[in-house]
Amino acid sequence: xxxxxxxxxxxxxxxxxLTKKDxxxxxxxxxxxxxxxxxILAQTQRTLPDLNIPKEKYVFVSGIGCSSRFPYYMDTYGFxxxxxxAPAIATGIKITNPDLSVWVITGDGDALSIGGNHxxxxxxxxxxxxxxxxxxxIYGLTKGQYSPTSEFGKxxxxxxxxxxxxxxxxxxxxxxxxxxxxxxxxxxDPAHLSKIIKxxxxxxxxxxxEVLQNCNIFNDGTWFKYTDKxxxxxxxxxxxxxxxxxxxxxxxKGIRLNGxxxxxxxxxxxxxxxxxxxxxxxxxxxxxxxFILSHMMDNPNLPIPVGVFRxxxxxxxxxxxxxxxxASKEKFGKPDLQALLEAGDxxxxx
Amino acid sequence: xxxxxxxxxxxxIRFAGDSGDGMQLVGGEMANTSALIGNxxxxxxxxxxxxxxxxxxxxxxxxxxxxxxxxxIHTPGEKYDALVAMNPAALKTNLENLKPNxxxxxxxxxxxxxxxxxxHYDSNPLEDGSLDKYQVFAVDxxxxxxxxxxxxxxxxxxxxxCKNFFALGMxxxxxxxxMDHALSLLKSKFAKKPELAEANxxxxxxxxVYCEATxxxxxxxxxxxxxxxxxxxxxxxxxxxxxxGLIAASQKSGLPLFLGSYPITPASxxxxxxxxYKHYGVRTFQAEDEIAAICSVIGAAYSxxxxxxxxxxxxxxxxxxxxxxxxxxxxPLVVCNVQRAGPSTGMPTKTxxxxxxxxxxxxxxEAPLPVVAASKPADCFETAYEACRIAIKHMTPVLFLSDGYxxxxxxxxxxxxxxxxxxxxxxxxxxxESFQPFLRDEDTLARPWAIPxxxxxxHRIGGIEKEAVTGNVSYDPRNHEYMTRIRAEKIEKxxxxxxxxxxxxxxxxxxxxxxxxxxxxxxxxxxxxxxDEGKSVSRIHLTHxxxxxxxxxxxxxxxxxxxxxEINAGQLVNVIRAKYMVPAIGFNKVQGLPFFSSEIEQKIxxxxxxx
Numbered sequence: 001x002x003x004x005x006x007x008x009x010x011x012x013x014x015x016x017x018l019t020k021k022d023x024x025x026x027x028x029x030x031x032x033x034x035x036x037x038x039x040i041l042a043q044t045q046r047t048l049p050d051l052n053i054p055k056e057k058y059v060f061v062s063g064i065g066c067s068s069r070f071p072y073y074m075d076t077y078g079f080x081x082x083x084x085x086a087p088a089i090a091t092g093i094k095i096t097n098p099d100l101s102v103w104v105i106t107g108d109g110d111a112l113s114i115g116g117n118h119x120x121x122x123x124x125x126x127x128x129x130x131x132x133x134x135x136x137x138i139y140g141l142t143k144g145q146y147s148p149t150s151e152f153g154k155x156x157x158x159x160x161x162x163x164x165x166x167x168x169x170x171x172x173x174x175x176x177x178x179x180x181x182x183x184x185x186x187x188x189d190p191a192h193l194s195k196i197i198k199x200x201x202x203x204x205x206x207x208x209x210e211v212l213q214n215c216n217i218f219n220d221g222t223w224f225k226y227t228d229k230x231x232x233x234x235x236x237x238x239x240x241x242x243x244x245x246x247x248x249x250x251x252x253k254g255i256r257l258n259g260x261x262x263x264x265x266x267x268x269x270x271x272x273x274x275x276x277x278x279x280x281x282x283x284x285x286x287x288x289x290x291f292i293l294s295h296m297m298d299n300p301n302l303p304i305p306v307g308v309f310r311x312x313x314x315x316x317x318x319x320x321x322x323x324x325x326x327a328s329k330e331k332f333g334k335p336d337l338q339a340l341l342e343a344g345d346x347x348x349x350x
Numbered sequence: 351x352x353x354x355x356x357x358x359x360x361x362x363i364r365f366a367g368d369s370g371d372g373m374q375l376v377g378g379e380m381a382n383t384s385a386l387i388g389n390x391x392x393x394x395x396x397x398x399x400x401x402x403x404x405x406x407x408x409x410x411x412x413x414x415x416x417x418x419x420x421x422x423i424h425t426p427g428e429k430y431d432a433l434v435a436m437n438p439a440a441l442k443t444n445l446e447n448l449k450p451n452x453x454x455x456x457x458x459x460x461x462x463x464x465x466x467x468x469x470h471y472d473s474n475p476l477e478d479g480s481l482d483k484y485q486v487f488a489v490d491x492x493x494x495x496x497x498x499x500x501x502x503x504x505x506x507x508x509x510x511x512c513k514n515f516f517a518l519g520m521x522x523x524x525x526x527x528x529m530d531h532a533l534s535l536l537k538s539k540f541a542k543k544p545e546l547a548e549a550n551x552x553x554x555x556x557x558x559v560y561c562e563a564t565x566x567x568x569x570x571x572x573x574x575x576x577x578x579x580x581x582x583x584x585x586x587x588x589x590x591x592x593x594x595g596l597i598a599a600s601q602k603s604g605l606p607l608f609l610g611s612y613p614i615t616p617a618s619x620x621x622x623x624x625x626x627y628k629h630y631g632v633r634t635f636q637a638e639d640e641i642a643a644i645c646s647v648i649g650a651a652y653s654x655x656x657x658x659x660x661x662x663x664x665x666x667x668x669x670x671x672x673x674x675x676x677x678x679x680x681x682p683l684v685v686c687n688v689q690r691a692g693p694s695t696g697m698p699t700k701t702x703x704x705x706x707x708x709x710x711x712x713x714x715x716e717a718p719l720p721v722v723a724a725s726k727p728a729d730c731f732e733t734a735y736e737a738c739r740i741a742i743k744h745m746t747p748v749l750f751l752s753d754g755y756x757x758x759x760x761x762x763x764x765x766x767x768x769x770x771x772x773x774x775x776x777x778x779x780x781x782x783e784s785f786q787p788f789l790r791d792e793d794t795l796a797r798p799w800a801i802p803x804x805x806x807x808x809h810r811i812g813g814i815e816k817e818a819v820t821g822n823v824s825y826d827p828r829n830h831e832y833m834t835r836i837r838a839e840k841i842e843k844x845x846x847x848x849x850x851x852x853x854x855x856x857x858x859x860x861x862x863x864x865x866x867x868x869x870x871x872x873x874x875x876x877x878x879x880x881x882d883e884g885k886s887v888s889r890i891h892l893t894h895x896x897x898x899x900x901x902x903x904x905x906x907x908x909x910x911x912x913x914x915x916e917i918n919a920g921q922l923v924n925v926i927r928a929k930y931m932v933p934a935i936g937f938n939k940v941q942g943l944p945f946f947s948s949e950i951e952q953k954i955x956x957x958x959x960x961x
């Protein structure tokens with residue numbers, strides 16, 4: 001099956017005529033003024049009308065944390081659950097009702113700390129669910145403790161002398177868990193975010209979007225290097241399938257591979273040209289390349305990749321399960337409760 | 351000349367050997383054969399948690415106890431009439447419960463010096479006179495099995511593993527069982543390895559022929575079929591009955607069955623059993639952990655399945671928070687908790703009733719839910735079905751309690767007619783005009799079940815307190831109190847459906863025994879004996895533990911004394927004392943083993959004599 005096709009809706013977008021307003025609930029949005037969550041919410045509401053899916057087919061499931069209030073603000077089916085468990089709840093929804101478009105809204109603490117186990121197993125099983133992970137590298141709702149993505153040495157309320165935890169890199173974790181679709185976007189680039197949301201929705205299998213999101217109260221500016229218009233171009237490389245990894249305000253730099261290590265090179269000093277650069281291949285079934293890309297974030301001398309790291313075909317859980325059910329029905333025939341109750345050795349008492 | 355046959359009303363037989371000796375297999379086959387020829391049966395598989403504990407050691411002993419009778423029985427028996435001991439460790443751990451002059455079949459081949467030492471015997475009991483008060487049949491099963499199979503050219507290892515069927519052959523001869531079922535079992539079990547089917551069949555026959563031929567065995571016994579009510583029967587274990595009850599509820603309600611589960615002893619067989627029935631539309635999901643299991647079930651319930659999770663005590667502890675969410679969002683699901691001895695890992699293969707308090711109260715906040723408990727292996731069918739009915743009708747998670755004794759135990763089950771099972775109507779919300787997520791049914795107080803995919807019913811639910819009717823997030827103090835009380839009232843209303851409590855014995859008198867769960871058989875047997883003696887004693891059994899039956903208070907107050915035997919340190923007794931202000935007396939056993947009815951009879955006498 002083509003990874004880019006979905007079977008969800010037979011209706012075309014013109015038929016549905018949904019707008020952003022159709023996805024806004026009557027509940028007052030209660031995030032701190034200036035929070036990056038607003039932009040992600042608005043962009044989601046703006047993008048869903050383009051997805052060709054009837055409104056009642058959407059289910060948004062969240063855990064606990066600031067971002068997890070998200071479903072209350074969407075006028076779709078929504079489930080604000082318990083800390084870390086949204087992937088498991090969403091799995092139950094999707095495999096019993098594969099016709100739904102199921103979205104998990106989670107944060108760095110929710111997905112990678114308390115819910116780490118469910119997160120990796122969702123990716124491994126490849127259930128056709130879309131996950132938007134709001135990564136702000138801090139616990140916001142509990143008022144400012146370090147999170148599993150906070151930097152080593154981070155000073156927070158719970159680490160007055162600096163954190164001694166090494167952080168998770170969410171993209172690397174996802175790749176390590178055999179995720180079939182892994183992408184990164186930012187809260188301050190809505191057009192790009194919208195594109196990634198569409199790509200995730202179209203992917204058959206679990207799609208993870210890490211969104212670099214600003215918490216302006218407890219961790220203000222943690223991603224500014226990658227999201228501010230003055231520094232972004234020099235520090236972000238946009239991934240496009242089949243294109244070389246070029247970045248810089250003047251598009252004058254690129255990423256080449258030196259052995260297994262990526263390095264940034266100038267395209268203007270005559271030493272390297274575009275043909276020396278890595279050409280992005282999101283369809284590589286071997287995750288090694290995507291893993292190299294994911295680790296560019298850990299090297300301060302390199303820009304971070306943004307876009308789709310990996311998008312590969314693999315059978316998804318609920319399809320494999322449905323196939324087994326169909327095969328079983330074919331083999332054993334229609335259910336007959338009385339026959340089931342009387343199966344095996346029986347005897348009559350007169 | 352054939353040997354004399356003596357007729358018995360009942361017999362209790364125990365097979366005991368190393369955990370690799372195949373005692374569960376041959377014990378189970380003796381049970382099935384006996385059920386098929388019409389005996390009533392009760393069984394108690396009793397095995398170590400280790401898959402293969404070190405061979406020959408005391409902790410490695412695996413036992414299978416079987417009670418066969420020509421009348422209606424309720425327990426796996428107490429003292430054994432016959433014991434099969436495959437090695438010294440099996441003898442040492444089981445001899446205590448063999449009746450004086452009981453039949454003791456010993457595999458001499460297993461009584462080597464090394465095995466005697468492993469079982470901590472200073473001298474060989476076969477030689478030191480310590481077994482004089484029993485009818486000892488010392489038989490070298492190892493050598494006899496080897497001889498019987500020598501033409502087959504199989505390896506020594508394979509041949510030695512057939513000695514359990516030699517032992518079964520002896521027991522078959524001793525109790526005059528036919529071999530037909532055992533032989534066909536071997537054929538199907540070893541369909542892909544016919545040489546093993548042949549080897550075990552030969553061993554089985556050799557065991558029987560040996561008894562017939564040697565002068566060692568003078569008499570054999572027979573236990574006539576029991577006079578059970580008419581009908582079609584099958585032998586069924588508690589876990590299988592649970593699985594079938596769930597499928598039946600799925601078929602009758604028209605809801606697809608979803609089981610989200612994580613393997614745990616002694617509940618795993620429910621997962622194994624249900625995973626076979628994909629053609630019934632059953633989806634089984636082996637989750638990454640206990641929490642994911644129940645959360646997947648919440649998701650499945652939310653989207654319109656009959657959603658069930660199965661677990662045991664440690665798993666129930668992990669599910670507590672999610673169970674609170676299910677209570678808060680008022681979705682129907684069933685948690686099957688097959689109790690085992692705790693706390694913590696406890697004794698995984700041993701039975702206990704000590705999760706009752708956890709079932710009733712083990713969540714944060716005010717979080718009541720219905721609790722039902724099965725009484726016998728076959729009753730797991732009806733009680734699991736009842737749990738599903740309550741969940742769907744009242745839009746609530748329901749806790750179904752079973753235990754290791756019921757789960758692995760088995761008994762003849764009069765197979766019900768599918769058409770006679772109670773209907774389970776399902777009403778999904780459809781109408782956007784009248785829909786409010788927390789607008790309640792006037793009778794049951796249940797909220798509507800509105801599943802994703804229904805146009806116009808898009809709404810949000812969650813674990814944050816909800817405003818009555820709209821379900822919007824609310825921190826209003828009075829609303830919280832209102833919602834807390836109405837959630838509790840909704841559960842209390844389930845009592846309207848509970849049939850009047852049946853009392854065995856007089857409706858008033860000196861002593862009432864109150865039982866719940868798997869103590870049913872032992873209490874019933876004890877009370878029947880005491881009634882035969884003309885004592886003033888009565889008995890009730892509770893299937894519904896929350897809410898309790900409406901007539902319970904009146905019944906309790908009609909007796910001078912109330913006695914409550916439980917396989918725990920006293921749990922339901924405290925609930926009853928607190929709720930009804932009656933001085934109920936607890937009678938407790940916490941050994942990982944069920945009650946003997948004699949223990950309960952003794953306690954009854956003690957109370958009646960002291961008044």
